[in-house]
Amino acid sequence: MSSTCYDLGVIRSELRPFIVSLGHEPVMSDYSDILYDPRSHTHDSCIKEVPNCDIVVLIIGSRFGGTGIPSVLKGFDFDALRSLSSKADVLEHKDKLSITQLEILKAAEQSIPVYAFVDEKVFHDHHVYEKNKGKPEVIDAIEFPSIQKKETAKYIFEFINFLTHRAHNNSITPFSRLDDIKENLLGQWSQLFQRLLSENRNRSIESRRYMDFSERLDDLKAVIMASIATPNLRDTARGAIQFRHLLTFLSSLHTSNLKELLLSDYSWDDLLKKFEIREIKEIDSEDGRMMRPDLFLIRNDGTFYRCRYSLSVIEDIRIDWSNFVQIDKDSRAAIVDASLEDRDTRRHRAVLHVNKDFEEYIERKYPQDKLDLDENS
Numbered sequence: 001m002s003s004t005c006y007d008l009g010v011i012r013s014e015l016r017p018f019i020v021s022l023g024h025e026p027v028m029s030d031y032s033d034i035l036y037d038p039r040s041h042t043h044d045s046c047i048k049e050v051p052n053c054d055i056v057v058l059i060i061g062s063r064f065g066g067t068g069i070p071s072v073l074k075g076f077d078f079d080a081l082r083s084l085s086s087k088a089d090v091l092e093h094k095d096k097l098s099i100t101q102l103e104i105l106k107a108a109e110q111s112i113p114v115y116a117f118v119d120e121k122v123f124h125d126h127h128v129y130e131k132n133k134g135k136p137e138v139i140d141a142i143e144f145p146s147i148q149k150k151e152t153a154k155y156i157f158e159f160i161n162f163l164t165h166r167a168h169n170n171s172i173t174p175f176s177r178l179d180d181i182k183e184n185l186l187g188q189w190s191q192l193f194q195r196l197l198s199e200n201r202n203r204s205i206e207s208r209r210y211m212d213f214s215e216r217l218d219d220l221k222a223v224i225m226a227s228i229a230t231p232n233l234r235d236t237a238r239g240a241i242q243f244r245h246l247l248t249f250l251s252s253l254h255t256s257n258l259k260e261l262l263l264s265d266y267s268w269d270d271l272l273k274k275f276e277i278r279e280i281k282e283i284d285s286e287d288g289r290m291m292r293p294d295l296f297l298i299r300n301d302g303t304f305y306r307c308r309y310s311l312s313v314i315e316d317i318r319i320d321w322s323n324f325v326q327i328d329k330d331s332r333a334a335i336v337d338a339s340l341e342d343r344d345t346r347r348h349r350a351v352l353h354v355n356k357d358f359e360e361y362i363e364r365k366y367p368q369d370k371l372d373l374d375e376n377s
Helices: 009-021 043-050 070-075 078-082 089-097 099-109 119-132 136-141 151-165 178-227 233-240 244-251 258-262 267-273 313-322 328-339 345-348 360-366
Strands: 056-060 114-120 170-177 277-285 294-299 304-307 349-353 371-374
Touching: 009 056, 009 178, 043 070, 043 099, 043 294, 056 099, 056 119, 056 151, 070 089, 070 099, 078 089, 078 099, 089 151, 099 114, 114 119, 114 178, 119 136, 119 170, 119 304, 170 178, 178 277, 233 244, 233 328, 244 258, 244 313, 244 328, 258 328, 267 277, 267 313, 313 328
Parallel strands: 056 114, 114 170
Antiparallel strands: 277 294, 277 371, 294 304, 304 349
16 A cells, blocks of 8 residues: 555554455554565665566555655656656656556556555645646746645645546546545455456366367367378478368358369459459458458349458468469369368368348448548458
């Protein structure tokens, strides 16, 4: 728990049993939870304790607190800290940083989550400061009622700016009573626990999928190795792995003579015509609604495939086809047989056929005045 002690002693003493009641171990300087190594300064001891914590609770009140000793500053990468926030003016005055601020900067360096709370009176005065800080004569004349010492106001308010303009972990919560902090921590930590459980569950699912895929890939390699009786067995097995995206893509397209086409010597453009694909079109929206453009393979009959690949991946597949047709027919046939027998090729489709008219579908899904059609695709 990072804060000044004298003005926030009551809040700190009340939060301690609250944190303990949740099953956590608070680390607080005023309760001898920090090792004050007799061989170093107490400020150094406070900073060294931060990396041992999993979460930091910051409370900002009316006092600035003691300024960190110069030797402590050597343990910080201030260039890296500046990159964390778009408003890092407070770091230009390193010699003015308080020990509480340095504790939070160390937490930021270590990517330790910070739950920040600021007295609502200080928060209100911060808004006044922000509105007038471009007018030095006005700022110099303002007495901020919430700040104990006028000369420290700038450093407190600029530190709030640093926190709220970080790229992540930038929330800061005003409070007027102790229960505001308790309720916020209880809700946030409960939601964090739920999020971690969910992510752990998803990782377990993905891990099982990865293991399943690895096993199937090993099976595919074994099938290829066993089915190709040629002197260049190892090279052909490597080729099967190299062209698996190509074969997965083409096997997803509807045709009655798939194997015949895969063993043909057609050019890429002619091959797509044999699969009855007349056009490949990429669509993006100008308003940025989509994370990436949608790719469509339009068939001769007006229906279409939705493709999960980008145009750049399709170009890579085209190059793979040019290389694939250079392999001798026997090796290609063995690779195709092994690939078509593999269950993953059939289960994880690269494209999905939509039995609807493409033009009608596009008119309904995308406002025409917001489309960016790549007509040269």
